[in-house]
Amino acid sequence: MTSPLETAERPQDMKRIVIEPLTRVEGHGKVTLLQGKNRNIRQARLHITEFRGFEKFIQGRPYWELPVLVQRLCGICPVSHHLAAAKATDMIVGAGELTPTATKIRRLMHLGQTVQSHALHFFHLCSPDLLFGFDDDVQHRNITGVIEDFPDIARQGVLLRKFGQEVIRVTAGKRIHGTGAIPGGVNKSLSLDEIRYLQDDIARNIGWAQGALELLKNIISEHYEHHMQFGTIQSNMMSMVRDDGAFELYHGGLRAKAVNGDTIFDHVDYVNYNDYIRESVKDWSYMKFPFITSLGEEEGWYRVGPLARINNCDYMRMPLAETERQEFMALGNGLPVQSTMAYHWARLIELLYCTEAIAELLCDPDLVRKELRIQGNLQGSGTGVVEAPRGTLFHHYEIDERGIVEKASLIVSTTNNNQAMNESIRRVANQYLDGNRLNEALLNHVEVAIRAYDPCLSCATHAMGKMPMELNLVDASGELVDRLEKRVTGRIMRTI
Amino acid sequence: MSTEKTFKLDGRDIPFDDGDTVMDAALRAGEYIPHLCHDPDFPPHGSCRVCVVGVNGRHTASCTLQASEGMDVDNSSEDILEERRMLLQMLFVEGNHTCPACEKSGDCKLQAVAYHAGMLSPHFTHFFPKRSIDASHPEMMFYYNRCILCGLCVRVSKYEDKKSVFAISGRGIDSRLVFNSPSGKLGDTDFSPTDQAASVCPVGAILPKYLGYETPIGQRLYDFKPISVVGDETARDIAKDKLTNGGPDE
Numbered sequence: 077m078t079s080p081l082e083t084a085e086r087p088q089d090m091k092r093i094v095i096e097p098l099t100r101v102e103g104h105g106k107v108t109l110l111q112g113k114n115r116n117i118r119q120a121r122l123h124i125t126e127f128r129g130f131e132k133f134i135q136g137r138p139y140w141e142l143p144v145l146v147q148r149l150c151g152i153c154p155v156s157h158h159l160a161a162a163k164a165t166d167m168i169v170g171a172g173e174l175t176p177t178a179t180k181i182r183r184l185m186h187l188g189q190t191v192q193s194h195a196l197h198f199f200h201l202c203s204p205d206l207l208f209g210f211d212d213d214v215q216h217r218n219i220t221g222v223i224e225d226f227p228d229i230a231r232q233g234v235l236l237r238k239f240g241q242e243v244i245r246v247t248a249g250k251r252i253h254g255t256g257a258i259p260g261g262v263n264k265s266l267s268l269d270e271i272r273y274l275q276d277d278i279a280r281n282i283g284w285a286q287g288a289l290e291l292l293k294n295i296i297s298e299h300y301e302h303h304m305q306f307g308t309i310q311s312n313m314m315s316m317v318r319d320d321g322a323f324e325l326y327h328g329g330l331r332a333k334a335v336n337g338d339t340i341f342d343h344v345d346y347v348n349y350n351d352y353i354r355e356s357v358k359d360w361s362y363m364k365f366p367f368i369t370s371l372g373e374e375e376g377w378y379r380v381g382p383l384a385r386i387n388n389c390d391y392m393r394m395p396l397a398e399t400e401r402q403e404f405m406a407l408g409n410g411l412p413v414q415s416t417m418a419y420h421w422a423r424l425i426e427l428l429y430c431t432e433a434i435a436e437l438l439c440d441p442d443l444v445r446k447e448l449r450i451q452g453n454l455q456g457s458g459t460g461v462v463e464a465p466r467g468t469l470f471h472h473y474e475i476d477e478r479g480i481v482e483k484a485s486l487i488v489s490t491t492n493n494n495q496a497m498n499e500s501i502r503r504v505a506n507q508y509l510d511g512n513r514l515n516e517a518l519l520n521h522v523e524v525a526i527r528a529y530d531p532c533l534s535c536a537t538h539a540m541g542k543m544p545m546e547l548n549l550v551d552a553s554g555e556l557v558d559r560l561e562k563r564v565t566g567r568i569m570r571t572i
Numbered sequence: 573m574s575t576e577k578t579f580k581l582d583g584r585d586i587p588f589d590d591g592d593t594v595m596d597a598a599l600r601a602g603e604y605i606p607h608l609c610h611d612p613d614f615p616p617h618g619s620c621r622v623c624v625v626g627v628n629g630r631h632t633a634s635c636t637l638q639a640s641e642g643m644d645v646d647n648s649s650e651d652i653l654e655e656r657r658m659l660l661q662m663l664f665v666e667g668n669h670t671c672p673a674c675e676k677s678g679d680c681k682l683q684a685v686a687y688h689a690g691m692l693s694p695h696f697t698h699f700f701p702k703r704s705i706d707a708s709h710p711e712m713m714f715y716y717n718r719c720i721l722c723g724l725c726v727r728v729s730k731y732e733d734k735k736s737v738f739a740i741s742g743r744g745i746d747s748r749l750v751f752n753s754p755s756g757k758l759g760d761t762d763f764s765p766t767d768q769a770a771s772v773c774p775v776g777a778i779l780p781k782y783l784g785y786e787t788p789i790g791q792r793l794y795d796f797k798p799i800s801v802v803g804d805e806t807a808r809d810i811a812k813d814k815l816t817n818g819g820p821d822e
């Protein structure tokens with residue numbers, strides 16, 4: 077199932093084009109393209125060019141710092157890391173089931189997070205491509221262009237995002253990097269004033285989320301074929317679902333579906349995720365490549381995030397979103413929808429769902445109760461999984477008897493989509509770049525495909541220690557003089 | 573006619589008794605002089621120097637300076653404020669103070685004094701020293717990264733708790749807090765969370781285990797009031813109160 081464009085033979089004979097930095101994505105990355113004879117694209121790769129080392133430097137820290145410490149991985153969706161780590165530490169403190177207040181405050185925080193992240197992505201990062209076209213003048217194809225030409229849409233984007241951030245502030249203490257979730261619960265509930273404050277704008281926000289979805293559907297329907305086939309690949313889908321199969325973002329079992337809609341696994345307790353998912357390493361990327369173990373590396377890669385969640389769930393609990401989900405699923409004629417651009421559509425259905433779910437949750441009397449925290453017997457390890465805006469996020473920690481973290485492993489949403497993003501850019505390269513003299517507009521097509529996934533490249537670069545690396549020494553004439561390779565095992569070899 | 577002895581602090585008359593330091597008299601009169609290693613309940617130490625004031629053209633630590641009649645003390649000139657900021661900046665870069673992830677953030681005197689002094693950046697290059705954590709005690713943690721060697725725990729353990737759990741060892745940049753046990757581990761001393769020394773640390777160096785970020789943002793000591801208003805007594809009371817909360821059952 078992987079594309080032959082992953083690795084070209086005799087790359088030294090080809091012209092190398094680099095798109096760096098990737099724009100309107102979170103973090104730093106680049107795409108390298110190799111063009112051979114007749115300008116045929118022979119190789120396309122997405123690389124992550126930053127390096128963070130979180131798994132390493134949280135070793136030696138006390139477990140109760142984890143929810144606050146690890147969320148610093150990200151400035152866009154820190155709440156997801158905050159909650160995944162908090163869920164792992166719930167297990168560590170032996171909390172079992174949390175109080176209804178704690179669970180609902182965390183759910184509210186997570187919904188606020190998804191609203192702000194999805195609003196940021198659609199309005200700020202992607203609307204320039206969608207509203208103006210992928211090949212619009214680059215000077216105009218940006219958020220400033222949107223503000224000038226569509227001021228109402230830009231304003232709605234800013235205010236919807238602000239609403240999500242306010243939900244986070246009220247539940248976690250700060251809009252970014254708060255402290256609300258603690259091992260075994262939360263550190264605060266809500267006051268009636270806080271609830272009323274959030275309720276003030278809720279109907280307007282639901283309306284705006286509906287409006288954004290309508291806008292996107294209109295854009296897609298204007299050039300339906302183009303959008304539906306753009307960067308489209310065939311992949312498995314993985315996400316969390318509730319016990320009854322409902323759409324779920326905070327807590328549930330794991331479900332994976334194949335391209336033909338068959339279930340690969342279902343309602344898997346995420347604590348056992350290691351039995352179902354493995355990660356492979358490629359010598360040209362800092363980012364790992366996860367795959368479903370039973371299908372193997374070649375066939376087992378999958379997509380996560382809005383597209384996978386909407387494809388995988390049996391229904392959505394919120395009425396407006398459920399109607400939209402049904403319309404969306406009709407696109408696939410009974411099979412999972414595979415269009416890469418459908419990520420945007422699915423994302424906006426989720427945005428609508430979250431605004432509706434926030435409205436419902438704000439009426440829940442448990443939000444003001446004072447039973448905040450549960451504690452039990454200290455355990456040696458804990459696993460926490462949530463559906464982050466960009467997809468399934470795994471945190472696993474092991475601690476010693478003093479409460480100090482000995483081992484941490486994270487699989488972040490964007491890493492889950494690594495192979496899929498690479499496949500999508502190869503498809504776009506084949507569709508649009510092959511045989512052409514490359515220009516900015518064509519290269520933007522590659523970025524459009526990546527942006528559809530809403531990758532967070534900062535989050536995806538948390539690993540340390542096992543990265544393969546290649547060091548080339550080239551003389552003034554461009555001749556390769558020496559090469560050192562660091563293998564996955566840590567062994568360094570001279571390979572010239 | 574009053575026989576009260578006074579000195580001037582920024583132009584205001586401050587009454588004092590014989591034996592008072594400038595710091596004692598100023599705090600009693602409701603004038604805040606920033607301080608970290610000083611606690612009015614314990615003998616002065618004069619190590620952090622953050623309480624520097626100007627007296628007759630000399631800059632000196634007010635916590636160890638005996639008050640005398642007719643003194644003219646400068647507590648707020650730009651010169652003094654700049655010197656305090658520089659001292660604070662040196663304290664920050666000498667340790668590893670990652671406030672955003674520190675449990676003490678919002679309740680920390682070093683952070684609060686830095687805000688009060690208008691310190692906006694560390695200015696100097698960070699030392700990034702390699703320091704560890706002592707997690708050997710069942711109920712308390714010690715974070716070497718955040719210790720500013722104020723010596724408060726040393727004094728309080730000795731004079732109040734009558735235990736001598738702590739000492740400062742080494743010289744200059746190699747100075748560090750040590751624990752009085754054969755293994756050198758805090759867990760092997762007779763230190764207890766009910767000791768006075770357990771709640772005296774002005775920074776996040778000595779903290780109870782398991783509590784973490786239990787106090788929500790907005791309810792922390794210095795979230796809405798500056799340290800000049802909060803005062804030492806409230807800070808001590810809150811720290812003690814935290815120690816009476818429990819962690820997970822072992």
Ligand code: SF4
Pocket residue numbers: 668669670671674675676677678680681682683718775776777
């Ligand atoms: S001890 Fe205080 S100054 Fe140091 S990191 Fe913690 S909050 Fe910041």
